[in-house]
Amino acid sequence: xxxxxxxxxxxxVPEGAIVSLxxxxxxxxxxxxxxxxxxxxxxxxxxxxxxxxxxxxxxRFTAQVDKSSKYISLFIRDSQPSDSATxxxxxxxxxxxxxxxxxxxxxxxxx
Amino acid sequence: GAVVSQHPSWxxxxxxxxxxxxxxxxxxxxxxxxxxxxxxxQSLMLMATSNEGSKATYEQGVEKDKFLINHASLTLxxxxxxxxxxxxxxxxxxxxxxxxxxxxxxxxxxTRLTVV
Numbered sequence: 001x002x003x004x005x006x007x008x009x010x011x012x013v014p015e016g017a018i019v020s021l022x023x024x025x026x027x028x029x030x031x032x033x034x035x036x037x038x039x040x041x042x043x044x045x046x047x048x049x050x051x052x053x054x055x056x057x058x059x060r061f062t063a064q065v066d067k068s069s070k071y072i073s074l075f076i077r078d079s080q081p082s083d084s085a086t087x088x089x090x091x092x093x094x095x096x097x098x099x100x101x102x103x104x105x106x107x108x109x110x111x
Numbered sequence: 112g113a114v115v116s117q118h119p120s121w122x123x124x125x126x127x128x129x130x131x132x133x134x135x136x137x138x139x140x141x142x143x144x145x146x147x148x149x150x151x152x153q154s155l156m157l158m159a160t161s162n163e164g165s166k167a168t169y170e171q172g173v174e175k176d177k178f179l180i181n182h183a184s185l186t187l188x189x190x191x192x193x194x195x196x197x198x199x200x201x202x203x204x205x206x207x208x209x210x211x212x213x214x215x216x217x218x219x220x221x222t223r224l225t226v227v
Contacts, residue, residue: 008152034215043117043204043218044155088154098145099216103154 003027004091006102015111019076023089023102026070033065034090034099035074044088048074079109113139115207117219124195124226132190132222134205140185141207145216146178149202161188195226 006023013019021035032051036044048063050056056063064073072091076083086106090099114137124130134144143162147155159175161167161182169175177199179191188207192199202223206216 006154036218041202041221041223043115043206043221045218046215049215098157098160101155103152106152 003100004089004102006089006105008103008105010106010108012108012110013079015079015081015109017079017109019074019079019083019107019109021074021076021087021089021105021107023072023091024070025072025091025100027091027093028067028070029093030070030091030100032092032099033063033072034092035061035063036088036090036101038086038088038104040085047087076107079107081109081111083107084109113137113207113217115141115205115217115219117205117222119222120220121223122225124224126196126226127194129191129193130195130224132192132203132205132224134188134190134207134219136186136207136217139207141188142185143208143216144182144188145206145208146180146188146190147204147206149204149221151202155204158190192224195224197226200224200226 004025035048038044053065053067060077062075086104088104089102092099116135118133146158158173159167159169161180163182167180182188204221206218208216
């Protein structure tokens, strides 16, 4: 079993839809949870960062962590075509920052 | 957020030649830099971790003599792919971590290497 599992998609939704992206992980020592957005042929950019269970909101984005289930989610409200990208979850155990990445989910928001 | 600049953004080289990729932190001092490799539709695979002024730590399966990493200053790390082969063609990405930013790292734009 991989340490971080993420469905590669693609996930195709109409503009304005609510998008749910998910990752599961196996190592209960993981403490820090991040979501990155990566446009084609570009480096990843950090979207959300959290270290506790519960929800964290930033504009149209909400990150959710359920440590008991080892499950993290990223919700995108009112999705836009400009949100079309690959979304990678990344998880680390703290101490030294070396995250383990999911393989990324390709999201397509069509007008 | 902090800015990490990676150069070149793409490069094509002939088999057997060497290619150098630069990663610079523009507005902060990066004590640690990471080098990743990413194949199409795949996740980021950590190749090595480098700390300024010391030898890089390579992940299992990564040939240190083939992928030479130098982190000679707090703002610059380089990855040199030596004697490149077509199977080395990939997307290489660096990220940098500073002293005061020990909870997140910032990524460069990536370099697409094509070996022909």
